[in-house]
Amino acid sequence: MRIVHLSTEFAPIAKAGGLGEVIVGLSRELTNLGQTVEIILPKYKFIHLSSMKKDLDFECEEKKIFHKNTMWEATTEDCKLLLLETSHPSHYFSREHIYGYPDDILRFLYFAKASLQYLQNKKEPIDILHLHDWPVAIAAVLVKEMFQIPIKAVLLTIHNAAYQGLCAAHDLDAIGLHGSQYLTKEKLQDDSPNYSHLMNLLKGGIVYSDAVNTVSPSYAKEILQEAPFQHSLHITLNKYKNKISGILNGIDQKLWDPKSDPYLIKHYSSKNSITSILKAKQEAKQTLNQQFNIQENNLPWIGAVTRIVYQKNPKLIEEGLRYAIQKGCNFLLLGSSPDPSIQNHYNHLKQEFEQNPKALLHFAYDEALAHQIYAALDFLFIPSVYEPCGLSQLIAMRYGTIPIARSTGGLKDTVFDNEDASTPANSRNGFSFQHSNTQEMQNTLDRAIHFYTQETTSYQSMVSRIIKLNFSWQKPAKEYLRLYQTMVQL
Numbered sequence: 001m002r003i004v005h006l007s008t009e010f011a012p013i014a015k016a017g018g019l020g021e022v023i024v025g026l027s028r029e030l031t032n033l034g035q036t037v038e039i040i041l042p043k044y045k046f047i048h049l050s051s052m053k054k055d056l057d058f059e060c061e062e063k064k065i066f067h068k069n070t071m072w073e074a075t076t077e078d079c080k081l082l083l084l085e086t087s088h089p090s091h092y093f094s095r096e097h098i099y100g101y102p103d104d105i106l107r108f109l110y111f112a113k114a115s116l117q118y119l120q121n122k123k124e125p126i127d128i129l130h131l132h133d134w135p136v137a138i139a140a141v142l143v144k145e146m147f148q149i150p151i152k153a154v155l156l157t158i159h160n161a162a163y164q165g166l167c168a169a170h171d172l173d174a175i176g177l178h179g180s181q182y183l184t185k186e187k188l189q190d191d192s193p194n195y196s197h198l199m200n201l202l203k204g205g206i207v208y209s210d211a212v213n214t215v216s217p218s219y220a221k222e223i224l225q226e227a228p229f230q231h232s233l234h235i236t237l238n239k240y241k242n243k244i245s246g247i248l249n250g251i252d253q254k255l256w257d258p259k260s261d262p263y264l265i266k267h268y269s270s271k272n273s274i275t276s277i278l279k280a281k282q283e284a285k286q287t288l289n290q291q292f293n294i295q296e297n298n299l300p301w302i303g304a305v306t307r308i309v310y311q312k313n314p315k316l317i318e319e320g321l322r323y324a325i326q327k328g329c330n331f332l333l334l335g336s337s338p339d340p341s342i343q344n345h346y347n348h349l350k351q352e353f354e355q356n357p358k359a360l361l362h363f364a365y366d367e368a369l370a371h372q373i374y375a376a377l378d379f380l381f382i383p384s385v386y387e388p389c390g391l392s393q394l395i396a397m398r399y400g401t402i403p404i405a406r407s408t409g410g411l412k413d414t415v416f417d418n419e420d421a422s423t424p425a426n427s428r429n430g431f432s433f434q435h436s437n438t439q440e441m442q443n444t445l446d447r448a449i450h451f452y453t454q455e456t457t458s459y460q461s462m463v464s465r466i467i468k469l470n471f472s473w474q475k476p477a478k479e480y481l482r483l484y485q486t487m488v489q490l
């Protein structure tokens with residue numbers, strides 16, 4: 001099959017969160033399964049072809065395509081990346097970051113349309129056009145309404161239904177669609193009565209794609225329920241629920257591997273004895289001790305590597321941090337917030353804990369530190385309000401770190417509580433709580449701390465078990481392939 005992804009992220013060269021990792025992991029595995037995979041990505045200012053060649057072994061060559069746009073072809077053994085560079089006067093991709101600009105809607109509408117123009121010029125038959133999230137959802141509409149491209153079927157993956165791309169009807173005029181004609185319930189009009197004057201790009205993707213999937217089975221069910229952070233999208237999702245399924249994400253085993261992780265001083269793997277694994281984790285702690293003056297501690301190191309946004313439950317992250325430290329544990333938080341009021345609040349929290357050697361609050365996006373923290377922690381704390389899949393709990397387990405999670409979405413599908421009688425004992429891999437409340441969260445932290453300090457043998461056998469778990473892309477990629485196959489046969 002020939003599969004073309006349209007994506008705004010690709011790890012590690014353009015990553016804002018889980019999406020970038022999903023694209024790279026899924027593409028590599030589909031290639032391993034014998035499929036032809038291409039990924040079209042904006043060529044952001046911070047992507048340097050020379051370092052891609054040097055560090056990632058990409059062969060890069062330039063293909064001029066049309067006025068204002070250049071497509072760069074970057075190929076490795078694993079996949080083919082097509083990087084769209086534009087000299088549009090608005091400098092759409094010459095920015096420091098991937099998202100967060102007032103013209104994001106126009107930037108990504110432009111990207112989607114230019115990518116399709118490229119595919120149309122190329123005239124090569126495509127089995128699946130695979131779209132990811134609201135920024136490229138409009139491509140499903142354009143394929144049906146504007147372009148003649150030999151594409152058999154279009155799949156939209158919703159990595160996060162809370163981000164929907166609301167815009168004015170006239171924004172679509174910029175890419176040559178008559179916006180006002182699409183402002184209807186059947187097409188792109190937002191489902192919420194408060195926003196009926198606006199277009200919803202994610203809704204357009206759901207309506208016009210041949211199939212839609214989300215990134216875990218539980219989240220695929222949860223998005224059908226009304227929830228404030230999803231606005232009214234459940235209305236469209238229910239209307240099209242027969243074309244919606246859930247496929248759990250994997251993690252890229254090359255990007256996340258304590259056996260060869262370039263950021264770790266001491267490597268380890270599931271093949272080592274538990275004593276060696278814990279010793280290597282101890283060394284990872286020492287590295288951080290030296291770097292940040294964190295206290296040595298016989299009580300567990302708990303922490304989080306996360307964007308600090310509503311989805312991730314900033315209130316419970318703070319309460320968890322305070323409670324863990326009150327109990328004598330260490331707590332390490334790596335992450336920052338794009339929301340100034342949340343970030344401001346956390347800046348005060350950092351000041352409060354500045355002199356406390358048990359706490360580290362580090363507000364940056366730092367890939368190297370993330371790897372070191374996953375290795376050093378004993379428990380990763382993920383109290384999310386909702387979680388489409390969540391990669392951090394999967395990464396943590398690969399590094400022998402036990403997840404403590406709120407049971408929602410992908411966390412519900414991957415974290416099984418140590419005391420959950422409905423799960424076989426050897427499948428229990430962490431601690432979880434149902435409701436987003438302080439008491440349940442604190443009880444769960446208490447249970448985890450007790451497990452670590454008082455039930456050493458069980459704790460060690462859980463570490464040995466989770467580090468062996470296979471969260472690779474092998475299984476999910478086969479599920480995607482099956483979905484693609486059913487789609488082209490329809």
Ligand code: ADP
Nearest residue numbers: 017018306307334335364365366370390391392
């Ligand atoms: P989401 O995509 O909702 O942000 P996921 O758990 O699916 O959450 O994926 C988050 C990814 O981003 C993980 O690989 C995590 O390690 C990484 N990450 C989050 N915050 C940071 C940070 N501050 N520095 C480095 N990596 C981070």
